Amino acid sequence: MRYKGESNMFNIGTVIGFEIKRTLKKKSFWIGALSVPALLIGVVFIIWLSNKSASETSDQFKNERYSLVVLDESERVNPALLSQFGAQTVENKQKGIDQVESGTTDAFFYYPNDVAENPVEAYAKDTGMFENSKYQAVAEMLLEESVAATVNPADREVLRGNVAYETTTYRDGEEYNPLLHMIAPGIFLVLFYFLIAMFGSQMLTSTTEEKENRVIEMLLTTIEAKSLIVGKIIALILLAFIQALVVILPILVLYLLFKDQLNFSLPVELSAIPIDGERMALGALIFIGSYGLFTGLLVAIGAAVPTAKEANGFLGVVFMLLFAPLYAVSLIISSPDSLAVQILSYFPLTAPIPLLLRNAAGTLPLSEGLVAAAILAVCAVIAMWVAIRLFRYGAIEYSNRLSFKTLFK
Amino acid sequence: MTKAQPSPLVEVKDFSMKFGKTTVIDSLNFEIMKGETFGLLGSNGSGKTTTIRALLGIYKPTEGKLYIENKAYTVDSDVTLGYLPEERGLYRNESVLDVMIYFGTLKRMRPNEAKEWSLNYLKRVGLFDKANVKIDKLSGGQQQKVQLGVTIMNHPKLLILDEPTKGFDPVNRRLLMDIIEERQADGATVVLVTHHMEEVEKLCDRLILLKDGSAAAYGTVEQVRAAHNNKSLDDIFVDVYGHHALQGGEQHV
Numbered sequence: 001m002r003y004k005g006e007s008n009m010f011n012i013g014t015v016i017g018f019e020i021k022r023t024l025k026k027k028s029f030w031i032g033a034l035s036v037p038a039l040l041i042g043v044v045f046i047i048w049l050s051n052k053s054a055s056e057t058s059d060q061f062k063n064e065r066y067s068l069v070v071l072d073e074s075e076r077v078n079p080a081l082l083s084q085f086g087a088q089t090v091e092n093k094q095k096g097i098d099q100v101e102s103g104t105t106d107a108f109f110y111y112p113n114d115v116a117e118n119p120v121e122a123y124a125k126d127t128g129m130f131e132n133s134k135y136q137a138v139a140e141m142l143l144e145e146s147v148a149a150t151v152n153p154a155d156r157e158v159l160r161g162n163v164a165y166e167t168t169t170y171r172d173g174e175e176y177n178p179l180l181h182m183i184a185p186g187i188f189l190v191l192f193y194f195l196i197a198m199f200g201s202q203m204l205t206s207t208t209e210e211k212e213n214r215v216i217e218m219l220l221t222t223i224e225a226k227s228l229i230v231g232k233i234i235a236l237i238l239l240a241f242i243q244a245l246v247v248i249l250p251i252l253v254l255y256l257l258f259k260d261q262l263n264f265s266l267p268v269e270l271s272a273i274p275i276d277g278e279r280m281a282l283g284a285l286i287f288i289g290s291y292g293l294f295t296g297l298l299v300a301i302g303a304a305v306p307t308a309k310e311a312n313g314f315l316g317v318v319f320m321l322l323f324a325p326l327y328a329v330s331l332i333i334s335s336p337d338s339l340a341v342q343i344l345s346y347f348p349l350t351a352p353i354p355l356l357l358r359n360a361a362g363t364l365p366l367s368e369g370l371v372a373a374a375i376l377a378v379c380a381v382i383a384m385w386v387a388i389r390l391f392r393y394g395a396i397e398y399s400n401r402l403s404f405k406t407l408f409k
Numbered sequence: 410m411t412k413a414q415p416s417p418l419v420e421v422k423d424f425s426m427k428f429g430k431t432t433v434i435d436s437l438n439f440e441i442m443k444g445e446t447f448g449l450l451g452s453n454g455s456g457k458t459t460t461i462r463a464l465l466g467i468y469k470p471t472e473g474k475l476y477i478e479n480k481a482y483t484v485d486s487d488v489t490l491g492y493l494p495e496e497r498g499l500y501r502n503e504s505v506l507d508v509m510i511y512f513g514t515l516k517r518m519r520p521n522e523a524k525e526w527s528l529n530y531l532k533r534v535g536l537f538d539k540a541n542v543k544i545d546k547l548s549g550g551q552q553q554k555v556q557l558g559v560t561i562m563n564h565p566k567l568l569i570l571d572e573p574t575k576g577f578d579p580v581n582r583r584l585l586m587d588i589i590e591e592r593q594a595d596g597a598t599v600v601l602v603t604h605h606m607e608e609v610e611k612l613c614d615r616l617i618l619l620k621d622g623s624a625a626a627y628g629t630v631e632q633v634r635a636a637h638n639n640k641s642l643d644d645i646f647v648d649v650y651g652h653h654a655l656q657g658g659e660q661h662v
Contacts, residue, residue, distance in 0.1 A: 010514075010517075011514075011515055014511065014514045014515055015515075018507075018511045021507070022500075022502070022503055022507070209500070213498040213499060213500055213501055214494075214496045214497055214498030215497075215498050215499055215500060217462075217467060217492070217494035217496060217497075218492060218494060218497070218512070218559065218560075219515075220465075220466075220467055220484075221465050221466075221467070221482075221484065221490060221492045222484055222490075222512065222515040222516050223484055223515050224483075224484055224485075393469075
């Protein structure tokens with residue numbers, strides 16, 4: 001037996017363990033968690049297959065040999081290249097077309113005088129929908145290689161668009177890359193979105209199960225309502241991290257194994273991502289306040305209604321308020337001082353996304369961020385208090401919704 | 410030498426409970442002594458369950474004091490409590506053993522201790538092979554056995570059973586009676602909340618009969634019967650409530 005001094009913390013630990021264990025045993029958790037990497041694996045495999053096939057086909061087509069006649073009025077195609085390819089020349093366009101029609105040659109390419117104005121024409125024997133692209137591939141290769149040979153390598157790369165550009169911008173006398181600076185504080189926005197989207201429904205129904213199963217009275221005489229709710233909330237947070245790991249680990253493994261084949265590299269070096277301590281701290285405060293507020297709100301709704309089905313009816317309303325600012329992302333970033341953005345930033349139920357986005361973009365002044373974070377924190381405490389009270393006193397209203405009046409009695 | 414007076418474990422003083430404008434309990438007073446088996450009786454809607462819920466801190470009383478071992482009950486109280494509520498159930502989608510260990514741990518048992526006790530109990534009631542089966546795969550009677558196990562797994566010194574035989578089949582009724590006798594033999598205080606007089610007559614030392622939130626009778630079984638011309642408790646119940654109570658015509662609170 002344990003003793004009462006250690007029981008509260010131990011009971012929270014017991015609730016966390018029980019909630020995590022039973023969630024991990026649910027098929028729906030693993031289906032939800034594994035569907036994202038599975039989908040990505042599928043997409044990556046298709047991309048890889050497609051790239052491989054396209055590359056092989058392109059090489060194959062470029063090296064394809066078939067009987068060919070050419071009329072080059074542009075005088076840009078290198079005759080040496082044509083002879084390498086075994087191509088014959090004809091005097092006029094109609095003669096070339098006739099040869100293809102009569103079957104005496106497989107293909108005829110006509111390069112007009114001004115290739116910038118008029119199309120290069122290819123006439124050829126049909127070899128099927130996909131195979132027919134080999135004619136254009138060869139016609140293009142002949143012209144491109146011929147022209148490329150006439151300019152120096154640097155000019156060739158310019159013409160091919162293979163030139164890299166670097167822009168350096170400054171803020172307050174220091175080098176500043178807005179996109180790069182968004183990455184680290186932007187993690188809080190991604191994390192918040194992920195947690196709420198994945199676990200909103202579970203938060204909402206986390207207390208209805210006890211009601212629906214009539215287990216609440218036995219629970220309330222063995223554990224404090226507060227400990228039970230806190231345990232459930234911590235379990236939800238830990239489960240979200242477990243789910244994030246389940247999603248991220250396979251993607252990371254996949255990336256490390258196949259990055260060469262996918263011809264994919266991260267757009268920025270991880271070590272080059274700047275960490276702005278002030279913005280990170282503010283982001284963390286806003287994240288904690290927002291997460292606390294929405295967890296409290298969802299748990300409170302769940303505690304006030306008798307069934308999970310009824311609780312789920314409210315989820316749409318909460319999500320609508322929370323995610324509505326996503327439709328105004330460009331306004332939030334471009335006009336952070338506009339009245340609409342200010343209202344969205346200070347109204348607690350819409351505030352998380354505008355605040356986290358503005359903080360990531362560097363358009364949230366510290367003083368404004370602290371005030372908004374304080375509002376969120378106060379609302380989170382109130383929501384938690386309401387949630388615990390509703391659970392405490394509404395839990396045994398098995399078939400009725402708890403009235404608002406009862407809450408304050 | 411004078412015999413030591415039994416001390417009260419439960420004290421209910423001037424307890425009143427109102428829901429809105431409806432008075433459910435009106436200035437109720439009674440005591441439950443340590444080691445006795447006490448019957449909290451009354452028809453549906455008489456306030457029995459409300460009294461127990463207020464005693465266990467689930468409801469906040471409108472007025473008065475409800476004490477267990479001289480203080481209001483909280484989950485951190487020193488008293489080891491076993492409570493079988495009238496509205497009962499378990500986590501249906503979890504295994505029998507997981508649920509029992511969970512409740513045992515919440516009741517301050519070590520997880521290993523809770524597991525060992527649970528397996529022994531399941532062996533005793535013939536459910537050992539169901540330890541890893543989900544609760545909702547069990548029959549109603551089997552679920553009742555698990556529920557009883559959860560109620561007594563911390564060797565409660567105060568065992569409160571609200572309508573304990575409600576929905577029980579004869580086998581489980583027998584099991585319940587055995588459990589009550591075991592707890593009595595262990596010196597525990599047992600509170601039976603019921604309107605089944607035969608159970609009270611057989612098991613209880615003292616009783617209180619509630620009507621409209623007040624005590625219509627209170628004392629030992631013998632005292633209550635003596636005050637009603639030595640009638641049976643069944644007859645006394647009918648006298649207090651009238652015949653309509655037997656037809657379940659009152660509203661449950």
